[in-house]
Amino acid sequence: MSKHQWTLSKKVIFHTQFFLRKFPALPYILKWLFISMIIGLLVGTASAGFLQSLEWATNFRENHLWLIALLPVVGFFIGLLYYYFGKDVEAGNNLLIDNIHDPKEIIPFKMAPFVYLGTIATHLFGGSAGREGTALQMAGAIADQLTKPFKLDKNERKILIIAAIAAGFGSVFGTPLAGAVFGLEVFLIGRIRYNAIFPAFASAILADWTTNLWNVKHTHYHIDIIPKLEFLPILCSILAGIAFGICAAAFSKMIHWASSLFKSKIKYPPLRPVIGGTIVALAVFAMGTTRYIGLGVPVILESFEKQLPFYDFALKMIFTIVTLSAGFKGGEVTPLFFIGATLGSALSLFIPLPFGLLAGMGFVAVFAGATNTPLACMLMGIELFGAESGAYIAIACIVSYLLSGHNSIYTKQKIGVAKNRRYENQQDKSISDFL
Secondary structure, three states: OOOHHHHHHHHHHHHHHHHHHHHHHHHHHHHHHHHHHHHHHHHHHHHHHHHHHHHHHHHHHHOOOOOOOOHHHHHHHHHHHHHHHHHOOOHHHHHHHHHOOOOOOOOOOHHHHHHHHHHHHHHHOOOOOOOOOHHHHHHHHHHHEEEEOOOHHHHHHHHHHHHHHHHHHHHHHOOOOOOOHHHHHEEEEEOHHHHHHHHHHHHHHHHHHHHHOOOOOOOOOOOOOOOOOOHHHHHHHHHHHHHHHHHHHHHHHHHHHHHHHHHOOOOOOOHHHHHHHHHHHHHHHHHHOOOOOOOOOHHHHHHHOOOOOOOOHHHHHHHHHHHHOOOOOOOOOOHHHHHHHHHHHHHHHOOOOOOHHHHHHHHHHHHHHHHHHHHHHHHHHHHHOOHHHHHHHHHHHHHHHOOOOOOOOOOOOOOOOOOOOHHHOOOOEEHHOOO
């Protein structure tokens, strides 16, 4: 190396060091931007394929209703798949949350195809389930494979899984801001990991952008009438929030109780979805309607257009609890949207607020109470329904979150900051400790 080249190299090193001292966050930003781009592209593509498959499965089932009679048979094969080959990934979303708290072995990639096949089969043959659980598990399993190539340590791996959850949620619902905050908020009640804020938002936005590039369409909702923010509407929103919080707590308690019942009464796991599938299939044929199976998006849209009866939310709750507690795959969140929206629409019979607004409030507030993620749900409400409804959405979500107590559909959630004094000495305990 010549003297001139040596001098030039020293200058480059000096200026680089000076620049890094001035902008110490730059290496972190560049590293996580690159990782987030990979997560966004992979997870966004996976979500697009999953949503397209789900749409096909729903349409095919509705045109071939005899398939519902095969739900117990399909349930048996799903049970066999997980019992003999998928015990290490059966915990699903709780496995992701557990690895944020205490990272262990890398999440097996097989979680992604297993939950994908299980969820599509559940919907194709008439189970009542959602899509969030599948999107999160696919995202977590895909993203965690980056741990070794990038030589991530335990703390960085926690950030990676948070970013994956954010990407999965944001892309499957078309709500990247809510997805990012959900990833930051869901694993620890009352606290947020700010060291993951950039990867979470970058991954969620990039994943949603990728899903949109594949021309996947998300459902659009509209609230026609939003009253002026005054004392009476605020009071009514609080009353509605109380109802949503009670509903969220009831759903969480009932699904855990039903899961325990299936496990205690049926020792051989593959037989549990056979029994659950039989109950669901018989109920569908006895009632003569598919209104309460699948995602239920048409009914959710209906709740914004007219006042619905009270039994809609109750029946969806029962169908979903039986389906998921028996061992079928899918998420709880879209059914919670259905339950909240139809309950809100029905509450307009007693609460003097527009049924569309109450449906929107219930849509996100029951979800907020059942997952302990009020901030994510507020953002989701604003992204889906517009900023004009933001104050009412916020009131409903906060009240529901507080009234739902320390219950959750995710048993591995931990208490970071207790909701009330009664649980102040229970910090860092998981929801499973209260079941």
